[in-house]
Amino acid sequence: MVLSMYNSDQSPPCRACQMVLAYLKLPVKYIAVDTLKKDHLTEEYLKMNPQHTIPMLVDDDFILWDSHAIASYLVTKYGKDNPLYPSDPKKRAVIDQRLHFDSGILFPALRGAFEPIIYFGEKKPRPEVLEKISSAYDFMEKFLTKAWIAGDELSLADLCCVASMSSLNVVMPIDTKKYPNITAWMKRCSELDVYKKSNVPGLTAFKTLYESKL
Numbered sequence: 323m324v325l326s327m328y329n330s331d332q333s334p335p336c337r338a339c340q341m342v343l344a345y346l347k348l349p350v351k352y353i354a355v356d357t358l359k360k361d362h363l364t365e366e367y368l369k370m371n372p373q374h375t376i377p378m379l380v381d382d383d384f385i386l387w388d389s390h391a392i393a394s395y396l397v398t399k400y401g402k403d404n405p406l407y408p409s410d411p412k413k414r415a416v417i418d419q420r421l422h423f424d425s426g427i428l429f430p431a432l433r434g435a436f437e438p439i440i441y442f443g444e445k446k447p448r449p450e451v452l453e454k455i456s457s458a459y460d461f462m463e464k465f466l467t468k469a470w471i472a473g474d475e476l477s478l479a480d481l482c483c484v485a486s487m488s489s490l491n492v493v494m495p496i497d498t499k500k501y502p503n504i505t506a507w508m509k510r511c512s513e514l515d516v517y518k519k520s521n522v523p524g525l526t527a528f529k530t531l532y533e534s535k536l
């Protein structure tokens with residue numbers, strides 16, 4: 323097995339995969355992709371991933387993109403029966419639902435906020451974007467009735483959602499009084515070794531970049 327991942331530490335979906343790789347203690351070679359320099363739009367990259375997104379995993383001759391697909395592939399292939407992504411159909415289904423929530427709600431809200439600022443010179447997030455973030459926070463608060471986003475155990479869904487949520491917190495700080503469940507969950511996540519090792523450095527770089535453009 324030779325794993326490589328096309329990566330940028332600032333990218334929340336890349337950080338989610340980094341946390342999964344670190345959790346499973348898998349050796350990986352990171353290949354830096356600078357989207358500001360359009361590294362992801364080269365002919366060579368597009369041949370591998372026509373959707374030109376990062377993260378992209380290469381496992382020998384197998385190529386896979388999308389952080390959620392990568393995260394579940396890694397546990398299914400290399401972390402058999404790991405509680406991060408249990409094989410019990412109902413437990414797995416709830417985790418999948420939260421992963422789709424990240425993919426369909428959290429990350430699009432984040433992307434809608436940071437792209438116009440980082441890439442297109444806008445100076446503050448648009449009001450409709452802030453409304454989407456606020457609605458995403460409302461959903462998260464309701465989901466978080468247990469310690470972790472999919473129940474009593476830490477799962478892939480926590481690692482993916484916290485990469486997005488910690489970045490959304492840069493764009494629109496989470497109101498600790500209005501969102502006590504989110505606040506407690508974010509604290510729990512921030513105490514994980516993988517969060518400290520694989521989310522904090524990229525999150526700090528994302529914050530610095532985002533704030534430099536305001």
Ligand SMILES: N[C@@H](CCC(=O)N[C@@H](CS)C(=O)NCC(=O)O)C(=O)O
Nearest residue numbers: 333334335374375376377388389390
């Ligand atoms: N749903 C995808 C989103 C990936 C994504 O959009 N990544 C951004 C960086 S944070 C990217 O690749 N942007 C460049 C592009 O889409 O062309 C995932 O979870 O991997």
